[in-house]
Amino acid sequence: MAEIQIKRYNNRKLYDTVNRCYVTLEDIADYIANGNSVRVVDHESGQDLTTMILAQVIVDQERRLGGLIPRALLTRLIRIGEMRLEDLSESLQAFLAPQEFVNRHIRLRLERLRARGDLSEEEFERWLISLLDPEIENPEARPEKASLASEKNNAEIDHLWRELEALERAVDALARSPKA
Known part of the structure; x- marks a missing residue:
C-alpha cells in the first residue's frame, strides 16, 4: 500500500x-x-x-x-524507557516474533563457536540443522504447515493475553480489597 x-x-x-x-x-x-x-x-x-x-x-x-492495551504491557514499555534503543528493539522483537529471535541468537552463538574454532564447519552445519526451526529459516519450504503454525501461535498469544489480563484484574482486585 x-x-x-x-x-x-x-x-x-x-x-x-x-x-x-x-x-x-x-x-x-x-x-x-x-x-x-x-x-x-x-x-x-x-x-x-x-x-x-x-x-x-x-x-x-x-x-x-x-x-x-494491557496495563502490564504499558508498564513494561515505561520501564524499558531507561534502556538503550537496541535493548528495546531486542525486547520487542523477542515479544512479537519469539521464534525468529531464538533462531537469530542460536545462529549467532554457533557462528561465534565456529569463529573461535570450537566447532568445525561440519559440526556447525549439523547444529544449525538440529537447532533452527526450518519453517522460520525457510518459510517457503512448507507454506501450509507454516500457516497452520502461525494460526496456532496467534491463538496461543491471544490465550496468553487473556490470561495476563485476568491475572491483572485479580491483582487489582486484591490490591483494592480491605486488609485483614
Whole structure:
C-alpha cells in the first residue's frame, strides 16, 4: 500500500496531502488498519512527528474502545524507557516474533563457536540443522504447515493475553480489597 503524507499545522489540525483533506486520529488509525503507512510532519519545520501522532492514535483508541492495551504491557514499555534503543528493539522483537529471535541468537552463538574454532564447519552445519526451526529459516519450504503454525501461535498469544489480563484484574482486585 501507499505511504500517506500528513502535515500537522500549528492549530493541531492534520492534513492528508495525498487525499487533500483534513483528517482525525481515527482516520489515521483506519489508514494503518488498511495497510497504509503514514508519515506525519510539522508543516512549518518539516520535523517528523509520526511517532508522537501514532502514540496519540493509540491513546485515542484506548479512550474510545478501552482495554486495547494491557496495563502490564504499558508498564513494561515505561520501564524499558531507561534502556538503550537496541535493548528495546531486542525486547520487542523477542515479544512479537519469539521464534525468529531464538533462531537469530542460536545462529549467532554457533557462528561465534565456529569463529573461535570450537566447532568445525561440519559440526556447525549439523547444529544449525538440529537447532533452527526450518519453517522460520525457510518459510517457503512448507507454506501450509507454516500457516497452520502461525494460526496456532496467534491463538496461543491471544490465550496468553487473556490470561495476563485476568491475572491483572485479580491483582487489582486484591490490591483494592480491605486488609485483614
